[in-house]
Amino acid sequence: MRLAELSERSGVSTATIKYYLREGLLAPGRRVSATTAEYDEGHLRRLRLVRALIQVGGVPVAKAREVLAHVDDDSLGRTIRLGAALWALPQGPEPEADDEDEDEAVSAARHEVDRLLEMLGWATARELGALSPVHRQLVVAVATLIRLGYPWKAELMAPYGDLMHQAAVRDLDFVETHPTEAERVETAVAAAILFQPVLKALHRLAQEEESARRYGL
């Protein structure tokens, strides 16, 4: 398809598409003449992902380029390739202190997270440990709870871990319905950005529903 059609099908203006091409977020089309290039379904898919990253996820252009480089790096195993792409996304608040002088709350949180992962039997999560930014995020989130004086125990958390594992199984089943490896990685990254708000709203709606069932309106 030509640029005009790519723009119409994606809902992205031709000016923005040209900007993405210049910034290297979208691979050049196949040249068919000095002034025209031909684009395919792969370009359309990539354009959707770029919009998800930049317009919805608020990811800066340079970061988006980094994420896409990992998506395209087929020298990596799938878990690492996907992990690298997702880890390159902005990760939310970092721990306030360095590991060297981490405070009591962070130590306590790290301990409870370790116990939790052991209870859940998440061997890779334990093995990767602090190598994974997501692991670090979990420790930071738990440390915040502890610092504010809210109780946080692995026992309380384990059932939520099980529920999230069931969700993850569904996530990957869905990703696997896509035929090519490139589409799978792209879908997983898009889902990580776009699906989070859906899940969050579903959770809150379920709380309202359950509250109404127990106590009325």
Next chain:
Amino acid sequence: MRLAELSERSGVSTATIKYYLREGLLAPGRRVSATTAEYDEGHLRRLRLVRALIQVGGVPVAKAREVLAHVDDDSLGRTIRLGAALWALPQGPEPEADDEDEDEAVSAARHEVDRLLEMLGWATARELGALSPVHRQLVVAVATLIRLGYPWKAELMAPYGDLMHQAAVRDLDFVETHPTEAERVETAVAAAILFQPVLKALHRLAQEEESARRYGL
């Protein structure tokens, strides 16, 4: 306890506590002399909640005051009281268009969300419908998926709805372990802010774990 002890136990500086008192986010202590006031466990709990709202949730002071007014309004039924407090929290992106001229994606999203709630048997969520900001948020999040060309079907979503309902049952069970109604509402609001990052990190960690189980590292 005196102001100094309240500060020490809460980890909030006396200057900040005085600021919260001036702003009406914290009820005055019981005057014991012209220059001293006595604070109790209720003040400590409230101080934790105020920190959760302002420092962690990034809620503006005026908004926090509104949330706390709902928390304290015992003329309301529990679902509405809690709902009002949570609904007063900043809700993330609003729909871009008015209901009057909502675009195709929003109509399609509304239709799929209706079907989803029917499949899940969430009667209150259906009844409250657009009255609930959370319902609106879900529609907006789904409309974004549709606008970007990602498939979104109620059938695909329903199992996630069930998982989130199981999480909500646990949430409310936990809230009910607190003895007083005031503590219950406070805990529910704090959990809504502080627990979201924990659940998000758990979900991503579960995805890494499941990916490693299926494909190795």
